[in-house]
Amino acid sequence: DIQMTQSPSSLSASVGDRVTIACRASQNISNYLNWYQQKLGKAPKLLIYAASTSQSGVPSRFSGSGSGTDFTLTISSLQPEDFATYYCQQSYSTPPHTFGQGTKLEIK
Amino acid sequence: QVQLQESGPGLVKPSETLSLTCTVSGGSMSSYYWTWIRQPPGKGLEWIGYIYYSGSTNYNPSLKSRLTISVDTSKNQFSLKLTSVTAADTAVYYCARLAEVWQTHYYYYYMDVWGKGTTVTVSS
Numbered sequence: 001d002i003q004m005t006q007s008p009s010s011l012s013a014s015v016g017d018r019v020t021i022a023c024r025a026s027q028n029i030s031n032y033l034n035w036y037q038q039k040l041g042k043a044p045k046l047l048i049y050a051a052s053t054s055q056s057g058v059p060s061r062f063s064g065s066g067s068g069t070d071f072t073l074t075i076s077s078l079q080p081e082d083f084a085t086y087y088c089q090q091s092y093s094t095p096p097h098t099f100g101q102g103t104k105l106e107i108k
Numbered sequence: 109q110v111q112l113q114e115s116g117p118g119l120v121k122p123s124e125t126l127s128l129t130c131t132v133s134g135g136s137m138s139s140y141y142w143t144w145i146r147q148p149p150g151k152g153l154e155w156i157g158y159i160y161y162s163g164s165t166n167y168n169p170s171l172k173s174r175l176t177i178s179v180d181t182s183k184n185q186f187s188l189k190l191t192s193v194t195a196a197d198t199a200v201y202y203c204a205r206l207a208e209v210w211q212t213h214y215y216y217y218y219m220d221v222w223g224k225g226t227t228v229t230v231s232s
Contacts, residue, residue, distance in 0.1 A: 034218045043202055049209075053211070087152065091216065095155075095166050095172075098155060099152055
């Protein structure tokens with residue numbers, strides 16, 4: 001299986017901050033990388049697919065980059081509704097489409 | 109707008125079979141893959157497997173020996189059966205639509221519509 005490792009596991013930030021979350025794959029996955037946001041008690045929501053393509057309706061402050069084994073999700077200016085847990089997921093090979101362990105973004 | 113809804117027992121006894129159904133409304137199942145994902149309490153997401161609307165499947169190797177995913181397009185439903193459950197199978201189970209899109213010479217896959225999730229507890 002391809003292993004996905006996110007860093008940091010948790011992060012404290014303030015409204016208006018620029019935040020970056022990293023995701024590393026255990027092998028080359030090209031740009032087959034998705035990002036999801038999950039709020040407490042809710043289902044995950046797709047933010048980014050193909051490493052850098054924003055899903056329709058996602059605010060422009062969210063952006064993704066990377067290729068190969070190293071990827072990042074950037075939130076340019078944190079809003080109160082952005083405090084959540086973020087997961088990366090590879091869709092390069094199956095089975096399985098593995099997820100990272102998650103990054104919990106908390107209010108400072 | 110496509111919506112997904114999970115249903116099934118919230119409590120299953122150890123060694124028995126966990127059975128869940130996901131009902132798709134507001135759209136057709138055709139030309140899509142349909143997936144199951146689970147999340148143990150306080151933990152991250154685990155990909156369980158998917159089924160194409162035509163019936164072909166792909167399972168997580170860690171669950172493959174106990175897992176069956178099936179589809180009934182006439183009812184707009186797909187289902188999960190997991191046998192010989194233990195406490196480790198306690199989780200919120202989500203169903204989701206797996207979209208396949210063609211972009212710059214390649215197909216990409218992502219889960220774009222999710223159900224709200226259903227909690228399954230394995231306990232005697």
